[in-house]
Amino acid sequence: MEETMREKKISTKQMAFVALMAAVICILAPISIPIGPVPISLTNLVLYFTIYLIGTKSAVCSYIIYLLLGTVGLPVFSGFTGGVGKLIGPTGGYLIGFIPMIIIAGIIIEHSHDNKIIEMIGMILATAVCYLIGTLYLSYSTNMSFKAALIAGVLPFIAEDIIKMIIAMILGRKVKSRLKILGSVGD
Numbered sequence: 715m716e717e718t719m720r721e722k723k724i725s726t727k728q729m730a731f732v733a734l735m736a737a738v739i740c741i742l743a744p745i746s747i748p749i750g751p752v753p754i755s756l757t758n759l760v761l762y763f764t765i766y767l768i769g770t771k772s773a774v775c776s777y778i779i780y781l782l783l784g785t786v787g788l789p790v791f792s793g794f795t796g797g798v799g800k801l802i803g804p805t806g807g808y809l810i811g812f813i814p815m816i817i818i819a820g821i822i823i824e825h826s827h828d829n830k831i832i833e834m835i836g837m838i839l840a841t842a843v844c845y846l847i848g849t850l851y852l853s854y855s856t857n858m859s860f861k862a863a864l865i866a867g868v869l870p871f872i873a874e875d876i877i878k879m880i881i882a883m884i885l886g887r888k889v890k891s892r893l894k895i896l897g898s899v900g901d
Contacts, residue, residue: 727898732772735764736779739790743780746792751804751852752867755792758844759878761816762837766886767893770820777816781809807851808867811844818843830883837879845871 724732742760746753764773784790784800791800791809801809822836845868853863 728768728772731768732775732779735760735768735773735776736783739764739776739780740783740788744790744792744794748793749870750866751856752808752848752871753792753805754871754874756878757792757812758815758841758875759882761812762819762879762882763886763889765816765820765823766882767890770817770824773816773820774813777812784809802855804852804855805848806855808844808848810851811847814847815840815844833883834879837883838876841875841879 739757739760743755743757746755761773761777764776768776780790781801784796785798787796789796792805800806817840819837819840822839823833826832826836849860849863849867852858852867853860856863858866
């Protein structure tokens, strides 16, 4: 019984990696290019990279820490903004949609047996779920039609999001393998 409880505890190393990746998200996510109601940002790139590096559960924890820091007002959201207003504003649906995106992509990546095609399909599917949640909320919060919200909040991002997925897959695999060699991360 005691052994089972010990296995469920998070290690100091895991906590450090969760905190480190939350900090990386806080540093990279605010970097954005405003192109309309939804800016181009590095958020999904760093989230996919985080999944590769520390796994799904830890990636969700890192993102929730980031989300909480932004919600209380730290300027960690796109354009170096923060506060509840950003979370309930037009892009709030995408901020919330990143949670199921991490979960879906993470589960598929972790069960892909290192099959890059399956991993890519997982990230595309996960991003589509994030797009759907974000687009529905963008449409609702701005009184746009769903089609107009889709045009503003999804179509301009498809190509660059696919590029970010490929970068995250390549870098995530390389960095994780290097850290494994150093004994910093587990399987």
